[in-house]
Amino acid sequence: MDTATHMLRTGRRGPLFEVQMALRDLRSSAQRIDLAWSLAWHDVVSRYRGSILGPLWITLSMGVMVLGIGLLWGELFGVELRTFIPFVALGIVFFGTVTTTINEGCDTFVQAAGMLSQTALPMFTFVWRTVLRNLINLGHHLVIVLAVLAYFGIWRTANYPVALLGLVFLVINVAWISMLVAIISARFRDIPQIVQSVTQAAAIMTPVFWLPDRISARHRVILDLNPFYHLLEAVRAPLLGRGVAPHTYLFLAGLAVVGWALTFGLFANTRRRIVHYL
Amino acid sequence: MKAPPVSISCQGLTLRFPVYGVDAKSLKKHLAKITVGGRLGRSHGTTEVTAISNLNLELKAGDRLGLVGHNGSGKTTLLRALSGAYEPDEGAIEVQGHISALLDLSLGIDPSATGMDNIRLRGRIAGLSSKEIDERLPEIAEFSGLGPFLEMPVKTYSAGMQARLAFAAATAVEADVLLMDEWIAVGDADFQKIAHKRLLKLVERAGILVLASHDVELLRLYCNKVMRLEGGVASEVTPIKNLDALLAA
Numbered sequence: 001m002d003t004a005t006h007m008l009r010t011g012r013r014g015p016l017f018e019v020q021m022a023l024r025d026l027r028s029s030a031q032r033i034d035l036a037w038s039l040a041w042h043d044v045v046s047r048y049r050g051s052i053l054g055p056l057w058i059t060l061s062m063g064v065m066v067l068g069i070g071l072l073w074g075e076l077f078g079v080e081l082r083t084f085i086p087f088v089a090l091g092i093v094f095f096g097t098v099t100t101t102i103n104e105g106c107d108t109f110v111q112a113a114g115m116l117s118q119t120a121l122p123m124f125t126f127v128w129r130t131v132l133r134n135l136i137n138l139g140h141h142l143v144i145v146l147a148v149l150a151y152f153g154i155w156r157t158a159n160y161p162v163a164l165l166g167l168v169f170l171v172i173n174v175a176w177i178s179m180l181v182a183i184i185s186a187r188f189r190d191i192p193q194i195v196q197s198v199t200q201a202a203a204i205m206t207p208v209f210w211l212p213d214r215i216s217a218r219h220r221v222i223l224d225l226n227p228f229y230h231l232l233e234a235v236r237a238p239l240l241g242r243g244v245a246p247h248t249y250l251f252l253a254g255l256a257v258v259g260w261a262l263t264f265g266l267f268a269n270t271r272r273r274i275v276h277y278l
Numbered sequence: 279m280k281a282p283p284v285s286i287s288c289q290g291l292t293l294r295f296p297v298y299g300v301d302a303k304s305l306k307k308h309l310a311k312i313t314v315g316g317r318l319g320r321s322h323g324t325t326e327v328t329a330i331s332n333l334n335l336e337l338k339a340g341d342r343l344g345l346v347g348h349n350g351s352g353k354t355t356l357l358r359a360l361s362g363a364y365e366p367d368e369g370a371i372e373v374q375g376h377i378s379a380l381l382d383l384s385l386g387i388d389p390s391a392t393g394m395d396n397i398r399l400r401g402r403i404a405g406l407s408s409k410e411i412d413e414r415l416p417e418i419a420e421f422s423g424l425g426p427f428l429e430m431p432v433k434t435y436s437a438g439m440q441a442r443l444a445f446a447a448a449t450a451v452e453a454d455v456l457l458m459d460e461w462i463a464v465g466d467a468d469f470q471k472i473a474h475k476r477l478l479k480l481v482e483r484a485g486i487l488v489l490a491s492h493d494v495e496l497l498r499l500y501c502n503k504v505m506r507l508e509g510g511v512a513s514e515v516t517p518i519k520n521l522d523a524l525l526a527a
Binding site (some may be wrong): 114 | 296348358363364367370375377385390391395402405431454479
């Protein structure tokens with residue numbers, strides 16, 4: 001931390017000081033974001049080392065899943081494939097990014113135990129590593145998204161700038177959730193299981209595989225209070241050529257502010273302890 | 279801008295480790311403890327181990343400090359604190375100069391990646407840019423003596439080859455402050471000889487060396503000062519010639 005050639009560590013306490021140190025960690029991780037980027041790329045590449053298609057497997061396996069689910073469920077639900085396949089494709093891709101970033105967040109610090117216990121690397125670096133790794137994977141999935149948009153002729157009506165804005169909201173929110181579970185998982189080893197159950201439940205409760213307009217007005221609260229729905233809607237709706245409800249942005253902005261305040265507060269409080277949890 | 283001279287300064291350094299046992303890591307046990315008012319576990323809070331207590335240390339350029347002490351006396355903890363990984367509970371640590379810690383040779387080694395990729399990864403962690411790594415790669419590769427094996431995954435290496443790779447990569451970064459745990463005796467006799475030479479050069483180039491070791495001969499070879507740790511309490515720093523007296527004490 002600090003600078004490359006100066007390091008100061010003190011036993012000073014106090015909430016203000018802890019917050020300052022946490023901010024400093026954040027700042028130095030930003031200065032060395034290229035390190036997080038290298039680590040993230042390394043993760044992606046090493047996962048597919050030895051395979052012929054390499055990271056293209058990410059694209060391929062996602063493509064198979066989208067096609068399979070799109071065809072089968074579209075038939076089962078009696079929905080027109082022209083609307084259903086793009087809907088499911090976008091849903092699986094972006095919802096998948098949300099849930100894997102959160103699930104893998106559980107391992108962020110646990111996996112970095114070796115490095116954290118003998119270097120002064122910023123802790124945030126490892127949070128960005130997890131987030132960036134999933135963004136790289138998302139980049140591979142975008143091939144599917146674009147293919148589906150092109151095949152069904154939706155690419156002309158899609159609103160890309162608004163979708164990008166939604167993606168920014170998505171990343172900001174997913175990053176804090178990922179970091180929050182990273183800290184708690186380092187302390188309590190039960191958390192990864194709980195997190196996985198929650199994201200699994202979310203996959204059922206969120207309109208990824210079913211159309212949101214199937215839900216009656218009486219049950220709309222399931223959507224309105226579901227953060228995953230808003231995260232998904234902010235990106236998916238504009239790509240499908242639909243508008244995003246203003247209260248979705250309001251919800252996501254509020255979620256980001258409250259979530260980051262909570263996570264950052266927890267980080268400031270536990271920063272000096274995290275390395276001992278591991 | 280001229281950087282301030284290389285130095286290490288610890289004032290009243292105290293490090294306590296909370297012991298989070300297997301028990302403490304289960305959420306259920308944690309919650310159970312709360313509901314039954316602590317009767318299940320220890321009364322409240324966590325057990326703490328004081329690993330270093332009230333340690334004062336001043337080192338300047340040219341100092342080569344040997345740390346001696348029994349297992350668990352706090353040597354490694356002190357090195358980790360000096361590397362910036364541990365936050366003091368009391369007191370302060372200040373280090374001027376680029377720190378390189380050779381505490382664990384396997385830091386950042388990914389067994390399924392090739393030797394070359396591992397060298398790059400290690401370099402990135404140490405703070406080198408891709409360009410700097412590219413400049414050093416030939417030298418590191420040559421030193422490791424692994425030749426064509428560098429293009430193969432590290433998991434296919436023998437233990438000695440892995441050690442060669444790790445050592446070559448870890449010592450490729452110049453440092454002002456070099457922290458070493460134990461003597462990293464690696465590889466076959468040939469490699470040990472050139473490793474020794476390389477370490478001597480690194481030690482010469484580094485402003486300060488802090489070396490934890492049980493090997494009296496090596497301490498005499500590399501260090502000019504020595505400090506003994508006993509249960510986290512440090513002795514005075516004395517010249518290396520007093521090593522026998524210090525160990526006998």
